Amino acid sequence: MTTLLSVRNLTMRFGGLTAIDDLSLEVPAGRITGIIGPNGAGKTTLFNCLTGFYKPTFGTLRLAHPRRGEIRLEALASHRVARDAQVVRTFQNIRLFPKMTVLENLIVAQHNVLQRASRFSLAGLLGLPGYRRAERHAIERAAMWLERLKLEALADHAAGDLPYGIQRRIEIARALCVEPVLLCLDEPAAGLNPRESAELNELLLYLCRELGMTILLIEHDMSVVMNVSDHIGVINYGRKIAEGPPDKVKHDPHVIKAYLGEDDEVGEIEGVAP
Amino acid sequence: MSAIVFAHHSMTPAERLRDAGWVAFVGLVLGIPLIGLTTVDVGGRLAVDTRFGLLAVFVAAAFSGRLALRWALDRLRTRKLARDRTSTATAADRARGAQRAVNLLGWIALGAAVALPIFYSDNRYVVDTATTVLIYVMLGWGLNVVVGLAGLLDLGYVAFYAVGAYAYALLSTQFGWSFWEALPVAGAIAAGFGILLGYPILRLRGDYLAIVTLGFGEIIRVILVNWTELSGGPNGIGSIPRPSFFGLEFARRAPEGEQTFAGFFGLEFSAMHRIIFLYYLILVLALLTHVFVSRLRKLPVGRAWEALREDEIACKAMGMNTTHIKLSAFAIGAMLGGFAGVFFAARQGFISPESFTFTESAIILAIVVLGGMGSQMGVVLAATLLVLIPEFGRNFAEYRMLLFGMAMVLIMVWKPGGLLAHREPTLRLKPLDTAARGREGAR
Numbered sequence: 001m002t003t004l005l006s007v008r009n010l011t012m013r014f015g016g017l018t019a020i021d022d023l024s025l026e027v028p029a030g031r032i033t034g035i036i037g038p039n040g041a042g043k044t045t046l047f048n049c050l051t052g053f054y055k056p057t058f059g060t061l062r063l064a065h066p067r068r069g070e071i072r073l074e075a076l077a078s079h080r081v082a083r084d085a086q087v088v089r090t091f092q093n094i095r096l097f098p099k100m101t102v103l104e105n106l107i108v109a110q111h112n113v114l115q116r117a118s119r120f121s122l123a124g125l126l127g128l129p130g131y132r133r134a135e136r137h138a139i140e141r142a143a144m145w146l147e148r149l150k151l152e153a154l155a156d157h158a159a160g161d162l163p164y165g166i167q168r169r170i171e172i173a174r175a176l177c178v179e180p181v182l183l184c185l186d187e188p189a190a191g192l193n194p195r196e197s198a199e200l201n202e203l204l205l206y207l208c209r210e211l212g213m214t215i216l217l218i219e220h221d222m223s224v225v226m227n228v229s230d231h232i233g234v235i236n237y238g239r240k241i242a243e244g245p246p247d248k249v250k251h252d253p254h255v256i257k258a259y260l261g262e263d264d265e266v267g268e269i270e271g272v273a274p
Numbered sequence: 275m276s277a278i279v280f281a282h283h284s285m286t287p288a289e290r291l292r293d294a295g296w297v298a299f300v301g302l303v304l305g306i307p308l309i310g311l312t313t314v315d316v317g318g319r320l321a322v323d324t325r326f327g328l329l330a331v332f333v334a335a336a337f338s339g340r341l342a343l344r345w346a347l348d349r350l351r352t353r354k355l356a357r358d359r360t361s362t363a364t365a366a367d368r369a370r371g372a373q374r375a376v377n378l379l380g381w382i383a384l385g386a387a388v389a390l391p392i393f394y395s396d397n398r399y400v401v402d403t404a405t406t407v408l409i410y411v412m413l414g415w416g417l418n419v420v421v422g423l424a425g426l427l428d429l430g431y432v433a434f435y436a437v438g439a440y441a442y443a444l445l446s447t448q449f450g451w452s453f454w455e456a457l458p459v460a461g462a463i464a465a466g467f468g469i470l471l472g473y474p475i476l477r478l479r480g481d482y483l484a485i486v487t488l489g490f491g492e493i494i495r496v497i498l499v500n501w502t503e504l505s506g507g508p509n510g511i512g513s514i515p516r517p518s519f520f521g522l523e524f525a526r527r528a529p530e531g532e533q534t535f536a537g538f539f540g541l542e543f544s545a546m547h548r549i550i551f552l553y554y555l556i557l558v559l560a561l562l563t564h565v566f567v568s569r570l571r572k573l574p575v576g577r578a579w580e581a582l583r584e585d586e587i588a589c590k591a592m593g594m595n596t597t598h599i600k601l602s603a604f605a606i607g608a609m610l611g612g613f614a615g616v617f618f619a620a621r622q623g624f625i626s627p628e629s630f631t632f633t634e635s636a637i638i639l640a641i642v643v644l645g646g647m648g649s650q651m652g653v654v655l656a657a658t659l660l661v662l663i664p665e666f667g668r669n670f671a672e673y674r675m676l677l678f679g680m681a682m683v684l685i686m687v688w689k690p691g692g693l694l695a696h697r698e699p700t701l702r703l704k705p706l707d708t709a710a711r712g713r714e715g716a717r
Contacts, residue, residue, distance in 0.1 A: 051591065082593030089591050097584035100577070101699045108581045109592045114574040124573040125566075135701075143703060155703035178593060 003064065004029035004214045005050075005073075005087075005182055010059035012045055012238075019045040021238040023059070027182070027231075032208050032215045034229035034246075036222075038258055042238040043218045044092060047186055050216075051089045052078035063087065065181055083112050088180035090171045092187045092218075098160025102151060102170050105159050106142035109177035114138055145173045149203065165196040172203070182214050183207070189221040197224055204228045226250065234258065285348065294340040301336035305329045372696040376651045383654055387557055391550045401549050405621065407661045408556040409614055414641040414653035415563045416610030421639065422648035423571065424603035425583025427484045430491025431638050433471070434464045434608040436498060436630035438615025443511040443625055444504070453517035457616050464612025465605040467494075472604035476597055479586075491635050498627040510626025516548065517555060517620045524548035552621050559617060563610055564650060570606070572700045579603050580648070580700075644685055646692025655693045659685075 005027040012020040020042045027033045035043050048054040050061060050073060061073035063085050071085045081087050097105050107114070117134030118124030124131045146152040149169050154162060159170055168188055175183060188204075189197045205228055207213045219225045225232065225246070232249045234242040236258040242249050249255055285293065310329040313320050387404075394400040413435060420428045441460035445451040451459075475486045498505045505511065516524060522535040526543050535551075536543040570576045578599045581589050589596050619625050641660055645652025663681050667674035685693065 053587075053590070078590040079593050079595050082591055083595075084593075088593075091588070091591070095585045095588035095591070097581045097588065099584060099697060100580060101702075103701065103703050104577060104580075104699055107701065108577050108589075108594075111574050111578050111581075111592065111594050115578070118574050121570060121573050121575050124575075125569055139701065139703070146703075152703070156699060158697075174592070 002029045003027065005064070005216070006060075006062050007046075007050075008060045008062070010046070010049060010061065011057045012042070012049055012054060013057045019238050020049070020056075023235070023238065023240050025233050025240060025243070027214065027216055029064075029214050030208065030212045031230040032204060032217060032228050034225040034232040035216065035218045035235060036220070036225055036232060036249075037235035041235045043235055044186060045238075046235070047089055047184055047216075047218065049074070050081075050184060051087060052076050052081040063182065082178055086179060086181040087184065088175045088178045088182075089184040090168075090175050090186055090188060092190060094164075094167050094171050096159040096167055096171055096174070099158055101156050102146070102159050102162070102173075103139070103142055103155040105170060105174050106145065106177045107138055109174045110138045110141065142173075142177060145176050148206075149173045165192050168192060168196075168200075169203075176207075180213070182216060184216045184218075186218050187220060188217070189219055189224045192221075194223075197221055200224060201228050285344065290341060290344055293344060294337050297340040298333050298337035302329070302333050305332050369696075369698075373698055376649075376694060376696065376698075380651055380654075383651075384561075391553055395546060395550065398546060398549055401546075401553050403661065403665055405549075405553045405556055407658050408553070408560050409618060409621075410638065410641060410657040410661055411654050412556065412560040412563050412614045412617075413611060413638045414645065414657050415560070415567055415650065416607050416614065417638050417642050418645075418648060418650065418653055419567060419570075419579070419610070420603050420607035421642050423576065423583065424579040424600065425647075426600065426603060427480065427487070428604075428607070429484050429488040429632075429635055429639065430471070430494075431487075431607070431611055432630045432632070432634040433491040433494035434467060434611030435615040435618065435634065436494055436627070437464045437467045437608075438612030439619040439625050439629070440498065440505060440511070440615075441612065442616040442619045443514045446515045447511060447513065453515070453616070453620050457613065460616045461609045461612045464615065465609035467612075468604040468606075468608025469601050471608075472601045476600055488632070488635075491630075491632060495627050495630050498630070505627070508626060508628075510624060510628075511619075512624045514619050514623050514625070516623060517552070519551055524551060552617075556617055556621075559613060563613070567610075568650060575599070575602055577700055640682065644682065644692055646689075646694040646696075648697060649692065649694040652692050652694035 003026045007023060007025040007027075010020055010023045010025075011018070023042075023046065035046065037043050045054065049056045052073065056074050059074070063071045063073055065071050065085060068084070073081055073085055073087065076085060082089075097108060100108070114131075114134055115121075118131045143152065143155070146155055149172065151166070151169060151173060154166065159167065162170070168191070172183075172185065172188065175185075185204075189200055192200060201224055204215060204217070204224075208215055208228075217225065217229065229246055232242075232244065232246055233240055234249060234252070234255045236254075241254040241258055242252040244252075306329065309332055310324060310326055312323050312325055314323045315321075387408075390404055391401055413431070416434075417428065417431045420426050420431070438460045441463045442451075442453070442456045445456040445459065446453070471487065471490050475483055478486055499508055501507070518524070519535050522533055522538050524535050524547050526534070528534040528537065534543070535541075535547055541547070571580075578589070578594055579602075581592075581594070582596060582599050582603075586596055589599070618629070622629075637660060641653055641656040644660070645654070645656035659681070660678075663678050664674055667677045670677055689695065
């Protein structure tokens with residue numbers, strides 16, 4: 001089992017507040033890694049460091065890119081993390097382009113490829129065949145993901161007008177159009193009903209098992225995390241308190257303490273899932 | 275559901291009377307000092323006179339006006355609800371209908387624009403006003419790139435208009451460049467200024483962006499006023515050469531060895547020739563702008579602008595370099611403003627900083643917002659309205675601007691999203707026509 005991403009001694013301070021404190025973590029390639037922890041534990045901060053939105057105070061984030069060799073993510077600006085390292089994220093509070101159609105959202109995700117093909121818009125303005133071909137490919141790729149995520153009937157609807165659960169799926173489809181080496185999902189099950197979150201499980205397993213994608217997942221919904229994750233890291237107060245397969249983590253006394261407080265009788269953490 | 279909403283909105287006669295009564299009461303309170311009391315001159319001294327009869331008329335007018343307005347609004351709403359309930363049109367049908375209407379409107383507008391000078395070939399006022407409309411259309415289309423598509427609120431757009439105008443004025447009067455030589459260069463200079471403005475405000479958004487762009491517009495104007503050696507200061511630059519028709523001057527007599535337009539075509543000289551030529555020139559420039567912007571919108575850069583307007587953080591997460599996207603929007607918008615400026619200078623023959631005040635920026639922005647952000651056809655409608663309303667309002671003398679303001683308020687109440695708020699997607703998975711045919715086949 002090779003490691004795709006290795007986080008070493010990551011520290012993120014905001015003034016006097018230490019959001020992440022000396023965190024080390026390995027993300028194995030081709031697996032689903034879950035990150036859990038109570039509210040305010042530093043999970044989203046970890047994502048923001050990973051995807052270039054924050055510059056870590058200290059520590060390294062090494063990505064073993066299958067084609068481009070080792071990339072140090074902490075040195076890259078956010079757009080380069082997505083473009084060059086192909087580490088792509090979704091957001092806890094969905095961030096689609098609401099007035100644009102679902103298809104346009106997925107085409108915008110392929111901006112860099114298309115922009116290169118349009119030669120600073122010159123080839124595009126003239127409608128040269130090279131650009132037309134690139135645009136057709138982009139639409140085909142978008143159509144493929146729309147079909148796999150059962151969204152093709154909604155392709156020409158404005159993304160912002162669609163129901164919440166569907167918007168979550170569109171955001172994942174859009175991220176997939178960037179061809180991620182590492183897909184980071186920030187609470188993809190938040191706000192989903194039980195049926196939708198069961199569908200999400202299926203989707204994540206499909207992406208990982210069938211397509212060999214590496215997924216890093218922040219989630220509060222234990223039915224999702226415990227069922228799909230191969231590997232779970234638990235964070236509390238910015239520190240890693242446990243790491244391992246779901247069954248081991250579930251029974252770890254530190255984890256139970258973090259979720260339920262001290263001196264509690266309950267032995268399973270499913271009970272606290274919101 | 276709709277029945278409940280409907281019931282909630284319809285008022286009983288008693289409620290209507292009470293509603294109108296309130297309005298009349300407010301009218302009465304305001305009316306006592308405004309209408310009821312008036313000062314009169316009694317033998318060189320001021321005295322207060324009362325006009326309660328007139329006040330009663332006003333209050334009665336407010337009462338009955340409110341009743342009539344409520345009744346009309348309720349009726350409109352009832353009809354709309356009934357139509358919505360019975361209509362079976364799908365979203366796709368409506369989108370197709372809207373798109374068709376916009377296209378039709380566009381072709382009609384184009385036909386009217388081309389035919390206008392033929393029908394008004396001896397009416398200088400009409401052709402001049404139409405030329406002004408087209409200048410604002412072009413400016414609106416330019417600003418539409420920055421504000422409507424990229425979502426960057428720019429309150430200093432007039433700066434680029436000024437840069438284009440002064441660039442042409444200086445190039446032509448100092449170096450003898452012709453209109454056509456100066457046009458691309460002035461556009462490039464304006465684009466350069468666009469990038470110059472773009473850099474310091476890359477990190478700003480919303481209100482802060484608006485303040486800095488406002489400042490930039492003023493800085494350019496203040497420089498033009500004070501840098502007398504370059505710009506002639508408040509006196510401006512005069513005797514700017516007029517554009518020629520492929521080297522043929524619009525003049526009564528040609529200089530040695532050259533021909534005039536009228537002479538070449540064997541026409542009687544008329545001052546209208548140049549006016550009409552200028553009109554068609556700005557029409558062509560505006561149409562080129564339209565084709566250029568519409569095509570850009572459907573290219574990656576155009577979609578990137580719209581994505582930037584929708585969510586900048588998501589853009590970054592998709593690997594898009596937002597710096598490039600913002601600067602390209604500023605540069606393209608500024609370039610189009612610069613082109614319009616060149617035309618303005620060439621048409622007027624004289625420019626001074628007074629033509630480039632904040633009011634101009636505000637009017638151009640109003641055109642974009644009133645038209646419906648990002649809508650090309652909306653800009654045409656709004657520019658026509660905003661130029662024509664004050665023109666028609668000339669009869670109302672000092673109430674002209676009041677009329678103008680009232681029209682704007684009414685439009686925003688009636689259509690909060692702008693005159694044409696419909697957004698046509700840049701591409702579709704299923705073209706609208708085949709989608710419709712497929713559904714009809716299934717029926």
